[in-house]
Amino acid sequence: MSSISTQIKHLLAIATYGLLFAASGSNAEDAGNLYNTRFDINAGLKYFERQCSRCHGFDAKGNDETGAPDLTGRLSRASSDVGIFNIIRTGVPGTAMLPVAADLPDSQVWQLVAYIGSLSTDPANIDLPGSVVAGSRLFANKGDCNSCHMIDGQGGRLGPDLSRVGERRNPEELLTDILDPHQEVAPRWWTMRVTDNEGVTREGLRMNEDSFSLRIMDAESNLWSYPKRQLASIERVEESTMPSYTQTLSDSEVDDLVAYLFSLRKEN
Amino acid sequence: MNRSIALLAPLFLGLGLTLPVLAQEDEFQTVITPAFSPVTWERLINAEDEPENWMMYSGTLDSQRYSRLDQIDKSNVAELEMKWSYQIPVIDRAETVPTVVDGIMFITEAPSNLTAVDARTGRVYWRYDHELPDDLRICCGRNNRGVAILGETLFMSTLDAHLVAIDARTGNVLWDTEVADYEAGYSKTAAPLIVKDKVVTGIAGGEFGIRGFIDAYDPATGELEWRTYAIPGPGEPGNDSWSGDSWKTGGAATWITGSYDPDLNLIYWGTGNPGPDWNGDVRLGDNLYSDSALALDGDTGEIAWHFQFTPHDVHDYDSIQVPILADIEYQGSTRKVMMWANRNAFFYTIDRATGEFLEGDAYASQTWAQGLDPNGRPIRVPGMAPTYEGILVSPPIVGATNWYSPGYSQQTGLFYVTSFDGEQEFFKRDEDYEEGERFTGGGGRYNQPMDAFHSSIRAINPATAQIEWEFPIMPRSSAGITTTAGGIVFTGSADGYFFALDAATGEELWHISLGARVHAAPMTYAVDGKQFVTIASGNVVYTFGLKDD
Structure with missing residues (x-):
């Protein structure tokens, strides 16, 4: 994957310094x-x-x-x-x-x-090697990304809404997200395992946590809200719920997926 | 407030009786007594004997923020309910600590305004809007933290570096004095402190290459009585702790309110970071008296002693925390001490008569020092200064604590502080000084989200400098602390809670979600024999009390 990374860096540099x-x-x-x-x-x-x-x-x-x-x-x-x-x-x-x-x-x-x-x-200044159309198909089919991620109201709830992901993540960051999702997990997507004072354990995505309470969504999209005083233990599961696609997709398929995700922005 | 009740209250409290007894007798009065009577220096010295009033920023001259009110206690604090709220009309964050005198509450507002309200209802008596120029030089938001009062006059700092005297009955301006030139980067956000017959006040602007000072003004005329620079001039002791002319732009702002000991006649005041903040190459030396506690003569402002917490600071570890004064048992004898949880992550107990270092230890995460030497001077870890490429250091720029007030309980003998265990990459940059421009020489960057760090309320034993208990909160809070004779620690959090802890154990007693960040310290007072507790959250000042019978 170093080729695409290098290429993207080069293109970014051109976009930043030359063509604006x-x-x-x-x-x-x-x-x-x-x-x-x-x-x-x-x-x-x-x-x-x-x-x-x-x-x-x-x-x-x-x-x-x-x-x-x-x-x-x-x-x-x-x-x-x-x-x-x-x-x-x-x-x-x-x-x-x-x-x-x-x-x-x-x-x-x-x-x-x-x-x-x-x-x-600026996407106008980036010429990515992948195909947006092919990436779109991968997202829905082989990648099975839409079982967790939503785009324009369609898809799952167990990952970030990607409808405008191209506005906030550059191609290099998207590449890291796909190949090494455990490297940086935003607090909103931490998995929390809690056990209440009755001994019941639940696991879910961290919707919100504050000084006195915690709210999670479990794998069935059930929402749970706990006062912390009713919890015997709160534990963070370090790994992201998103799998790495290193073994699942080829290099060119990853390029396609990056191209597709980077194209997702408001005007599209 | 009915003054007869106000004067009797300390007597009853001293006998172990509580205010509700008075309240029940008072409820049947039909004569409405006028609110507010002049605040004499005698009243300010004995402020703890008038717990129904909160007459200065830190409650009392020793800044303990400990109130003798005990109507709200551990057994009933969970029954608190909101009595009134006051919406600050100018939207910004409220860092105000209201002052209450005889049933009138004075609330400072962003950017530099002041309102008087009925402390029973929150309804307005008057407002003062201070006119500000368009081109303010302020580093960190449009804040004002409170007023001082003497006689019938309120004294307020303003963002354009003025000190304004305002009639407490009407809001009329009595005088308006320029303390320093705002165009050169000076500003003012802190409540002044009354010391005898003078208004003592500091200055902000440590990120603009100012030269910090502490001033005293005539309360009647606004004329400057004395000025003590926080950076010595040529020929004065300590000036040689700055290389070249760097003392001229060395910062050491004095941007939070200090304390006063009437017996020793000493004013205690903290000083801020040396400038530029993160590039120490241009100001070699210890950079006195930046990041220090200064003890000043109460009449002349002359420096009696100093204690520098962070010599040659390169991490922006301002030492402007409010000094808490108390007499404690220390190694078999009673000592007059000053307690200080510093932004640099160390806690200090210092003899306030002499400046002698007694105890100290880290109370929060830190990586910049191996510890303190027998004189309290930090033993630095080599290679932790900011670099052009960035270097990870704890605590981060915001510090292990910061400007928000700590508290002390006379019941437990513990010191309470809002603390943060964080870290940050520090960067160094080369900058030339330009008057009125930022002069910081670098900056910082977090490598992790704030939720990845640990924050807590910590209780520290000042005789040992060791942590007795902690209560975790999230994320980093900039709320201050107030303690009461009801055995309670009141404070707030950045996630919008106001809450009460058991001062002895740290156990949670009560909390309420106010829905907006708390950047202020709570305060407590009583009117007509009923205790209230007030906190600013977001843009609103909330007041709570027990259920009416």
């Missing part, structure tokens, strides 16, 4: 971002680390505590470079997102926009 936003015209709002060279992205990165990372994180993945959103995928408050520019320039009223200094030149704001743009992967 071919600008024309003089009006910034119409032309998009004129400051989008590799130099600009690096300048934006430096500014981000200094001024923005305190809330958004050094990796720009956001922070639940500060309420700062993840900037590495689709942004909820802006759908274009101009939208991002305006948020940086004017802030978001009623939140901790303050405007940048009024005397900060527009060019530096655009560099910041370029850096934020570089954090997400």
